[in-house]
Amino acid sequence: MKRQVALLITLFIGTLLVVSVFIPPMESLKETFTLFFDIIAVFAFFLGGGNLLRVHLTKLSKRKQDWVYSIVTLVGFTVVLVIGLFKLGNPGGIAASPTAEGSLFQTLFDNVLVPLSSTMYALLAFFVASASYRAFRAKNREATILLIAAFIILLGRTPFGMMLTSWVPNSLSILQIPNLAIWIMNSANLAGQRAIMIGIGLGVVSMSIRIILGIERTYLGEEK
């Protein structure tokens, strides 16, 4: 029974939102639900953050492998929470926005989080290289096509592309790699994008229907 109620809620809310699109008076419904979602998300964090604490505290107490690092995480977490909630070291005091210029909270962001995340992001450069080294192999026809397309674009965006095909007469300028790159970008590329997008659209529609009708209920539990 408990689960029947849940399924009814899904059915009702889902249908309501679909219908609301066609009924102007219900237009604002979407915004309302987004607001609700934001609020629920914060409440949920008490579970998430709580779990974070739990996991690391157990690691600590059980002296599991790498328990030392758990201390770091715990300290970092709690310190930021305290600073942020009581707005310590914030020139504007408790009234100011937590991320006010020069506040301890913002300094922490600039000096700790920014370098960390931008470095993690920068690792991408390495992985892009290793991936292209390994994955761009003319294994089969599909892979070959991918390789060629990638290679043309790749060259097209560097000076070499120009150098390589500068000898091509302007009458055949389309064959100059930079132009070729541009051409690929807005012909075949476009077609592929569209096919994928239409497919995704249908996938979402059909999945939403399954969920609203309660056929897809894994997220609520498969009580057989």
Add this chain to the structure above:
Amino acid sequence: MKKEFLVYIGILILAIILYFFVTEPVTFSPTVSLIIIGLIGLALVLIFVRTIMGKLVGRRTVFSFVAISVVVPFFMTVEQPIQTSPEVQSLYQAVLDLKPGSKVLVSFDYDPPSAPELQPMAETFFSLCLERDLRIIIMGLWPQGPQQAEMALQKVMDEPAIASKNYRYGIDYVNLGFQVGNEFVIQRMGDDISSMFQTDYYGTPYDSLPLMRNITNFSNIDFSFNLSAGYPGTVEWVQVAVDRYGVDLGAGNTAVQAPQMYPYLRAGQLKGLLGGLNGAAEFEKAAGRIGKGTKFMVSQSFSHVIVIAFIIIGNAAFFLGERRRKEEVVE
């Protein structure tokens, strides 16, 4: 475990030495640079041979090559042959044609992630303006823009050639700071700049800035330059400032965004365009100045060559009948 900590200590010592004792910027002489390039090339050839002999290199090798290809050029004095493309040349020319004392409006519409590409452009542009005694008015449509401007300006101001001219804030240059509102801001500025910037970046009232006193709107601006990494950016400046108020506009864009600007260039709505690091480097060349753009450009081209080289090597290996993935992964 022990070994690792020895390595860390080594790195720390190295860092301390480099930080405290090596105070002068390091640069390799052309010969050394050439030798290094030669060595890298040789290493690549070796890898190629090994691969053909069936010994695939691991990811760490690839990583180290990428790292080297990015870092080494920082210290090299070799410039790769850069030919300044028309759109860059025309921007340079546009600045040259300005009489000393003309007022230039520079809008910083980007944030730190795009700095590697756009910061060098900003520095070159500032130095160019200051060498030619142009008055600079800085603003930003992105919150972190003015900050970036400050950094660039400081860097240029410290250069002896500029420092000797001892320009004064408020008279020779101002930073109006960030204003929220996207293209709306540009539109209002066409009417009345002070209505959008009651105070400058430091909170000084608009009217007490000598430079701004007789500037009411775009009609008092002789040239305008925009560094953009997205929305709001060059597109908005063209559509409002250029199309509506006939401002002379030049722009610097990230490599990803630049291609969309060429239509405006052809239509003459943009006086000039710098696209990505290439653009920055070419601009520095035109301005006869070796800045980060040129260095970074070399780094970028290097890393691109490396990636392309490894793709070729990878395929060579494949065609010589390496199929299974296990050998490739973890050495």
Add this chain to the structure above:
Amino acid sequence: MDDQLYRQPVFRVFQIFLIIFTVLAGSIFAQDPAIGLTDSADVFVPAPPGAVKATDVVYDQGGAVDLEWELSPDDDGSLKVSGYYICRREVGGEDYRLVDSVMAGVRTFVDETVEQDHTYQYMVAVNGDCSTAPSEESNSITPDMEWLNFGLSNLFIIGLVICGSVIYFIAHAKRGKKFFIRKIAGLEAVDEAIGRATEMGRPILFVPGILDMDDVQTIAALTILGRVSRVVADYDTKINVPVSRSLVMTAARETIKSSYMAAGRPDAYSDDMAAYITDEQFGYVAAVDGMMVREKPATCFLLGAFFAESLILAETGNSIGAIQIAGTARPAQLPFFVAACDFTLIGEELFAASAYLSGEPKQMGSLKGQDVGKAIAMVFIVLGVITTTLAQAWDIGVFTWISDLLHDLFQVTS
């Protein structure tokens, strides 16, 4: 991601700014007529704009009015005219107040600050360098609210057809009709991949993307997690689901738990299977990367919404020699998965996966319904391309009619 993070506040401030500005400009305007009166030779007063037409915006909550006027003759692209002020008054109410201002050359405006069932009149004043010239008063207008949005009737019709076909085939399948569904390589591999982990005695890593429950891809990922964890429960393998959102953690736990119950081994379930790490995009990636190299999972599922981290995760997973099954609906990230993973679910396949894995007829039915949708889209594309081409070639009435019809049918207003 991080982009949105700091731009949201910007827009909020923008709205506030707008209001402040309106008031500010209002005061400016209040003085302007005075300037306009001192009409000495050196003050240029532009000719006023022509007739202003006000119409109610249809299919809304009665909160908007469409305005249209003829440009001032002086507004000829030369910079004599800098823009127009939109002014409004409530009939029988107070006098004209400034609503907003638009650039020169603009001849339309939508006033979304009106209230339903009040009657308004408008006036548009052209703005010269230091003078304004107001237009005639507009017709009076009373915005009202409609109860049904017929502007979307085409969306409604096509939606009905496609959703209908999906539902029809589900119902059809319920009555025991079997449909053929082609093999999807990535999904065929799931059992084998889990089996492999079991043999090697290594855990399974399931990453449900980095977005919250308010993204369909996350939900799709969870529905797949339901199927996967069911198999995992049967094989009695260890599964780790690190998540970057608290809500997703809760949902994931619910999902895994019920799969274990369905498998008849609730005892084997533990909450530690799904753990929240951090909301920060790259912080999460750093942690998951660490997890990968330390626990060396034999199988990685990367399903859901991914951004720049797609390749970072896929490459790390690849470096530890795990079998990787990835899938996302973000075209920009798909290539990286294709390059670095063993199997990739491309867009639609991600959403079809759970239905496919369930093996239940009615779920399969929905896939069949999807295909009908595809067929319809394809037919319309072919028909549309042919007719529009013919229509333009020889402008034959029937083709023009069809092509126009198709265009109206698929143009989505709003």
Add this chain to the structure above:
Amino acid sequence: MDAIGLWIGAFLTLGIMSFLYKDNPWYKLSESIFVGVSAGYWFITLFWDSIYSKFYIGVSQEGDNYLYVGAILGLMMLMRLIPKVGWISRWPLAFIVGAISGFYLINYFSSNIMRQVANTVMPLFSTDYGQSLFSASVGTIIDNILVAGGTFAGLVYFFFSKEHKGAFGATAKVGIWVIMVTFGATFGYTVMSRMSLLIGRMDFIFGDWLGLIK
């Protein structure tokens, strides 16, 4: 302060980079700092943004009492902490999933299906719908055919309920090729734009921190 900031930044940067060689204590340390600090940071931003600015201000000052519904749903979520009534947390979950499904159903329908089909429907021998015939160059004509045909073939590839055999299978094959070109293009495009990120970091290490480059 700046110098300290620089050193901290550099320490963390190198810590993360070290992962490329192999997992090691330095990385583990940076990682744990990252996780702890960022989790806290996000909660704080969420808290002031949603609970304070949206909920508290909304209820206390704008008097939007309907917001309490959200709060109640949130509390239901927290019921998980009490095993006895834990099941009730399924309701807010059902609420969210239902809302999202309903919302995206229409959303994707109009933007992904309708709009894309509409964009694909255009005359082959012209640049755009509503233009005179043969106003386009040969190039555009080829492009138009390629886009329309490619989209069609791509859709064929996604068919689930039909075996990829014969003419159908052939079209599907063309479809996957088109999709592969798309992937190749996207990949090539990004490879190039990613390098500048790394350059930026390296500049921080060797320029801003160590001051080895001017």
